[in-house]
Amino acid sequence: MKFETVRGLHIPKVGFGTWSIGGQSSPDPKLDSVSRTALRSALELGYTHFDTAEYYADGHAEELLGQEIREMGIRREDLFLTTKVSPEHLHPDDVLRACDRSLRRLGVDFVDLYLIHWPNPRIKLGESFRALNRLVREGKVRHLGVSNFKLKMLKESVALSETPLLTNQIPYSLPEKTYVENGVIAYCQQNDILVTAYSPVKFRNLNVNATLKSIAAAHGATSYQVALAWLIAQPRVITIPMSFDPAHQKENLEAMNLELSASELGQLSNLYSR
Ligand SMILES: NC(=O)c1ccc[n+]([C@@H]2O[C@H](COP(=O)([O-])OP(=O)(O)OC[C@H]3O[C@@H](n4cnc5c(N)ncnc54)[C@H](OP(=O)(O)O)[C@@H]3O)[C@@H](O)[C@H]2O)c1
Numbered sequence: 001m002k003f004e005t006v007r008g009l010h011i012p013k014v015g016f017g018t019w020s021i022g023g024q025s026s027p028d029p030k031l032d033s034v035s036r037t038a039l040r041s042a043l044e045l046g047y048t049h050f051d052t053a054e055y056y057a058d059g060h061a062e063e064l065l066g067q068e069i070r071e072m073g074i075r076r077e078d079l080f081l082t083t084k085v086s087p088e089h090l091h092p093d094d095v096l097r098a099c100d101r102s103l104r105r106l107g108v109d110f111v112d113l114y115l116i117h118w119p120n121p122r123i124k125l126g127e128s129f130r131a132l133n134r135l136v137r138e139g140k141v142r143h144l145g146v147s148n149f150k151l152k153m154l155k156e157s158v159a160l161s162e163t164p165l166l167t168n169q170i171p172y173s174l175p176e177k178t179y180v181e182n183g184v185i186a187y188c189q190q191n192d193i194l195v196t197a198y199s200p201v202k203f204r205n206l207n208v209n210a211t212l213k214s215i216a217a218a219h220g221a222t223s224y225q226v227a228l229a230w231l232i233a234q235p236r237v238i239t240i241p242m243s244f245d246p247a248h249q250k251e252n253l254e255a256m257n258l259e260l261s262a263s264e265l266g267q268l269s270n271l272y273s274r
Pocket residue numbers: 016017018019020051052117147148169170197198199200201202224225240241242243244245247248249251252
């Protein structure tokens with residue numbers, strides 16, 4: 001396991017995403033069995049960072065994750081759990097209630113990381129952080145972060161958080177460089193803030209790109225592993241791919257062992273330049 005060390009914390013370079021576990025924006029009971037199997041295999045393979053949200057399957061992803069952790073008897077201290085408050089719950093009282101609901105569904109006393117899922121321009125950020133800071137003081141949340149925040153609001157969040165803001169979770173992959181272009185990633189790297197790259201392998205031509213294929217072949221790896229290895233080779237960057245398939249889950253975790261050369265990393269960085 002490879003870790004990113006930030007502010008004395010060791011966080012796995014590759015964690016596990018839970019979007020579509022248990023449904024999409026609402027619970028889908030037909031997916032329970034396949035979701036439980038996916039969570040079980042991820043835990044058995046050794047994933048320890050799980051990323052979820054109250055939004056995912058309207059809380060059902062949190063529920064299934066909590067059930068699987070309990071049934072497998074995994075010790076709480078061996079896990080790093082991230083969940084998120086939805087933008088419509090950013091009034092202070094709503095933040096407190098949303099967090100309590102998430103803790104109950106997950107069946108834990110605290111989460112390691114609690115994120116604002118998306119900014120909500122209709123609610124003052126300072127109001128939301130009043131409640132978020134309280135959750136940290138009360139021990140219900142270990143660390144705070146944000147998601148999908150551009151530079152201005154990210155800097156405001158850094159100033160409003162009573163404890164160092166741990167992450168900005170953003171879309172980041174070989175072709176998705178919006179947050180490189182808008183300066184967020186450089187700001188995070190300069191200010192000891194983790195970049196959590198989401199949807200790291202969700203792009204159309206991943207499997208057919210000739211450069212990706214040839215770099216992968218040179219290492220006896222897959223294109224998916226190359227796409228992940230490029231991300232996690234970067235300082236302060238971690239990622240959270242999701243897969244229902246145990247073989248894919250294993251492949252993604254093992255991308256941590258893939259060492260790309262400086263020239264390969266450079267080639268990959270330029271692969272989708274406009
Ligand atoms: N903060 C936010 O707003 C936000 C937004 C989006 C996502 N996220 C988080 O980020 C996580 C990851 O993003 P994502 O789920 O959108 O996209 P992703 O992890 O990049 O891609 C998931 C898709 O890729 C496939 N896949 C994964 N690994 C593979 C492999 N090794 N080989 C072949 N196919 C593979 C999966 O199919 P199989 O199941 O068939 O393997 C699945 O269809 C989410 O689950 C969620 O936790 C956060």
